[in-house]
Amino acid sequence: MKKVAQILRSKSDPAVHTIAPTASVFDALMVMAEKNIGSLLIVEGETIVGMLTERDYARKVVLLGKSSKDTPVRDVMTCPVLYVGPQQSSEECMALMTEKRLRHLPVLDDGKLIGLISIGDLVKDIISEQNFVIEQLQFYISGRRG
Numbered sequence: 001m002k003k004v005a006q007i008l009r010s011k012s013d014p015a016v017h018t019i020a021p022t023a024s025v026f027d028a029l030m031v032m033a034e035k036n037i038g039s040l041l042i043v044e045g046e047t048i049v050g051m052l053t054e055r056d057y058a059r060k061v062v063l064l065g066k067s068s069k070d071t072p073v074r075d076v077m078t079c080p081v082l083y084v085g086p087q088q089s090s091e092e093c094m095a096l097m098t099e100k101r102l103r104h105l106p107v108l109d110d111g112k113l114i115g116l117i118s119i120g121d122l123v124k125d126i127i128s129e130q131n132f133v134i135e136q137l138q139f140y141i142s143g144r145r146g
Helices: 004-010 025-035 054-062 090-100 119-142
Strands: 039-044 047-053 104-109 112-118
Touching (some): 004 090, 004 112, 004 119, 025 047, 025 054, 039 112, 047 104, 090 104, 090 119
Antiparallel strands (some): 039 047
């Protein structure tokens, strides 16, 4: 299995999008829609203080009848935020995401935010590895060299 650092390097869009906890939920949703992403990290300076996901919006704003324009992100964000380091394996991340029912994990290196991985990134990596193994097995079975 690959390390998180390798997965981050292989991402087509490694950008991590953030917003302040004082921003409105509406503003956060605008960023999420514009960037076509399902979550935003909430930061104060360099510190991650929470995460806002589409699930947070549905359950903590819409279903409770709150106004996204009048509700600050800090009132509905998920916190604390679980994170991983660049040396952790994709297998460890998958286990954490499954156990905690998460779809996104920030990646911190010495306390500094260096990326964000999603369940989709991990699935893409697993499929890539499986395809490689299948190709190697096909070469082995057919007697050709890879």
